[in-house]
Amino acid sequence: MAVALLSRSWGAEFTASLPQFQLIIYCLLMQSLLVKPTGTINCSEPTTDALLVALKENIFGKTDVRPVINLKTPTNISISFTLYGILDVDEKAQIFDSFIWVYLFWNIEGLSWDPVECGTDRISLPRKQLWRPDIVINEFMDENKAPDTYYLYVQHTGLVMDDLPIHVISSCNMDIYTFPFDIQNCSFTFNSYKLNAADVQLSFVEPVEDTLKNSLAAMRTKGEWELVAMFAEKPTILPEELNTSFDTLIYYIVLRRRPTMYVVNLLIPSCFLIAVDLFSFLLPPQNVDRSAFKMTLILGYTVFLLLMNDLLPVTGNTLPLINVFFSLCLALMVASLLETILIVNIQCGSSYYGLLPQWARVLFLNYLAKLVFLSKKCSDQNCDPEEHRTETKRCDPVVDAPQSEAVYKTSPTLQELRKISHELLSIRQQVNKHFKTDESADEWVHLGQVIDRLLFGLYVIFLSVSFITIFIIWLSWYNKNA
Known part of the structure; x- marks a missing residue:
């Protein structure tokens, strides 16, 4: 209506001087200036109810198709997460049990509103009312037992912010050779379950160093394992593989066991x-x-x-x-x-x-x-008995002198001592013979001590x-x- 009135008022002035096709061009320019672009939401009043009514009319219920104007345009999704707890690491089953909080960001093309006109720059909406990407963790091995969350945030620029808790029971190839001083490297691989790289493009929200810092600050478990480091990479996809491959983000989580126990x-x-x-x-x-x-x-x-x-x-x-x-x-x-x-x-x-x-x-x-410092010392029993016989003979009285024979014949005490000396010599010879017989056994005992x-x-x-x-x-x- 406004364009029609302006066309009538200005038409009289330009009809006489301008051709008719120029008049049409001016009318289209005025219309583009007065009408808002497609997708911009108009609120009747700066209240949440007015914004909610406008959103219901424009975007609610459109969950079947990606929120893009042209379906050939890929949806850019930014991903990040925070590791809140390391619940268990099962080496026998090769399973890494953890609790994380995942953050997803994407944009609804053509959606925007004036924060002043609508009274707010963002609003929380039911998750089921909007299209959401089917992002999964490839290493997932069991059901997600985390509590359900039902809302997400939508900014006035069309940016959607979705965060949800996930109890991740994931497979992890563990090397336990150096147990209990082992360090394990587990991975989380994020990608779309069904949409290929031509439809969904993934990117990192923040550097992986910030993800590690936030995870260490938010860690609530102080168990057997501790978070040491975190790395991330995005595999490159060639242009000719966009329709057959899935865009992927890989996080590597390095864990170290506390070996004290x-x-x-x-x-x-x-x-x-x-x-x-x-x-x-x-x-x-x-x-x-x-x-x-x-x-x-x-x-x-x-x-x-x-x-x-x-x-x-x-x-x-x-x-x-x-x-x-x-x-x-x-x-x-x-x-x-x-x-x-x-x-x-x-x-x-x-x-x-x-x-x-x-x-x-x-x-x-x-x-x-000698090498083991166990050399055998010569004892009295192992020494040469000839020395004792010599000494014994030296103890006999001198019988060369003629006067001594008379003494020996006449003295019974000396005769008795002579008899005792011969008996002791016989005993000594028998003892030496006994030890000589046991010398072999003594050598075997010594051999056992050396061995x-x-x-x-x-x-x-x-x-x-x-x-x-x-x-x-x-x-x-x-x-x-x-």
Whole structure:
């Protein structure tokens, strides 16, 4: 109507001087200035009710088609999330259980209103009344058990802001080789479930550093796992693949296990038990039943492993290094028991053996005995008895002098002493003969002591090298991924 009145008033002036087609052009220009663009909402009054009535007439119920003027135009959706809690990490099932809050932003083309005319610059609307993108997390493994939310915000520029909680039970490929000092890298892959890249384009709301900072500030769980880092990437899609591929955003979430519980409950007791087994070598095998003590220690360690079995992760792809640690401890205990059985057999059954072979006497009693600081000292029983016979002969009275013969014949006391001296000499010879007979058994006992000391040294060296190697692997992996 306004355009018609203006055309009549101005028509008289321009009809005489301008051609008719110029008059039509002026009329179209005036109409474009006076009429608002398509999609702009007019409110009868600056109230929420007036804005809601206008929105119902323009956008409510249009949930079947993307909110674009031209369907060839892709809808740009910006995505972000905040990690509120790490609920569980199940290594056996390879599942990462978490709670996140997802933020989605997109624009309704052609929708706008004047904040002054309508009384507000944004309004909350029921989620079911508007078109929403079908954004999913590819790693999802179970039903979302988070509480339902029913509203979203619409800005006066047509920008839609939707945020909703999601209880994410996602698959995660976990490597538990360095358990309990392991670091896991799980991912969240966001993409449209049905709309390809020609229809929906995804982008990041904020840098991933800000996402990590917000997640650390909002974290409500202080359990076994802690959030260490977060990375993100967007795979590139070639133009010819837009109709066959889905636009994707990938977030990588780096988690680190807090190992204190496992160190206290698993590693320290194992180290204590292996230390007790190590110091059991100080027990003399000929006086104490060392084998019974070691057998009791092995049974105790086996019961300990059975009780702590639930704390150990079990997967089919890799064997945790801590299982190697426990197997090594048990193997060393069994080896020490076998070594004790061997030593006791040598020392206690030496009386039934023959002479020690010459090569064994040279190798073990001469060389290895010095190496383990167990060289045998010469005792009175092992010394040459000829010296004692010589000394005994020197103790006899001098019989060369003719005057001494008369004394010996006439003195009964001296004769008695002579008789006692010969008897003592006979006893000494019998004792030396007895010790000479037991010399073979003594060599076997000494051989057992040398082997025991030698195997104890090898036990200490192997134990130290193995433990240091395992702990270096743990610490290097932990520091490298920290």
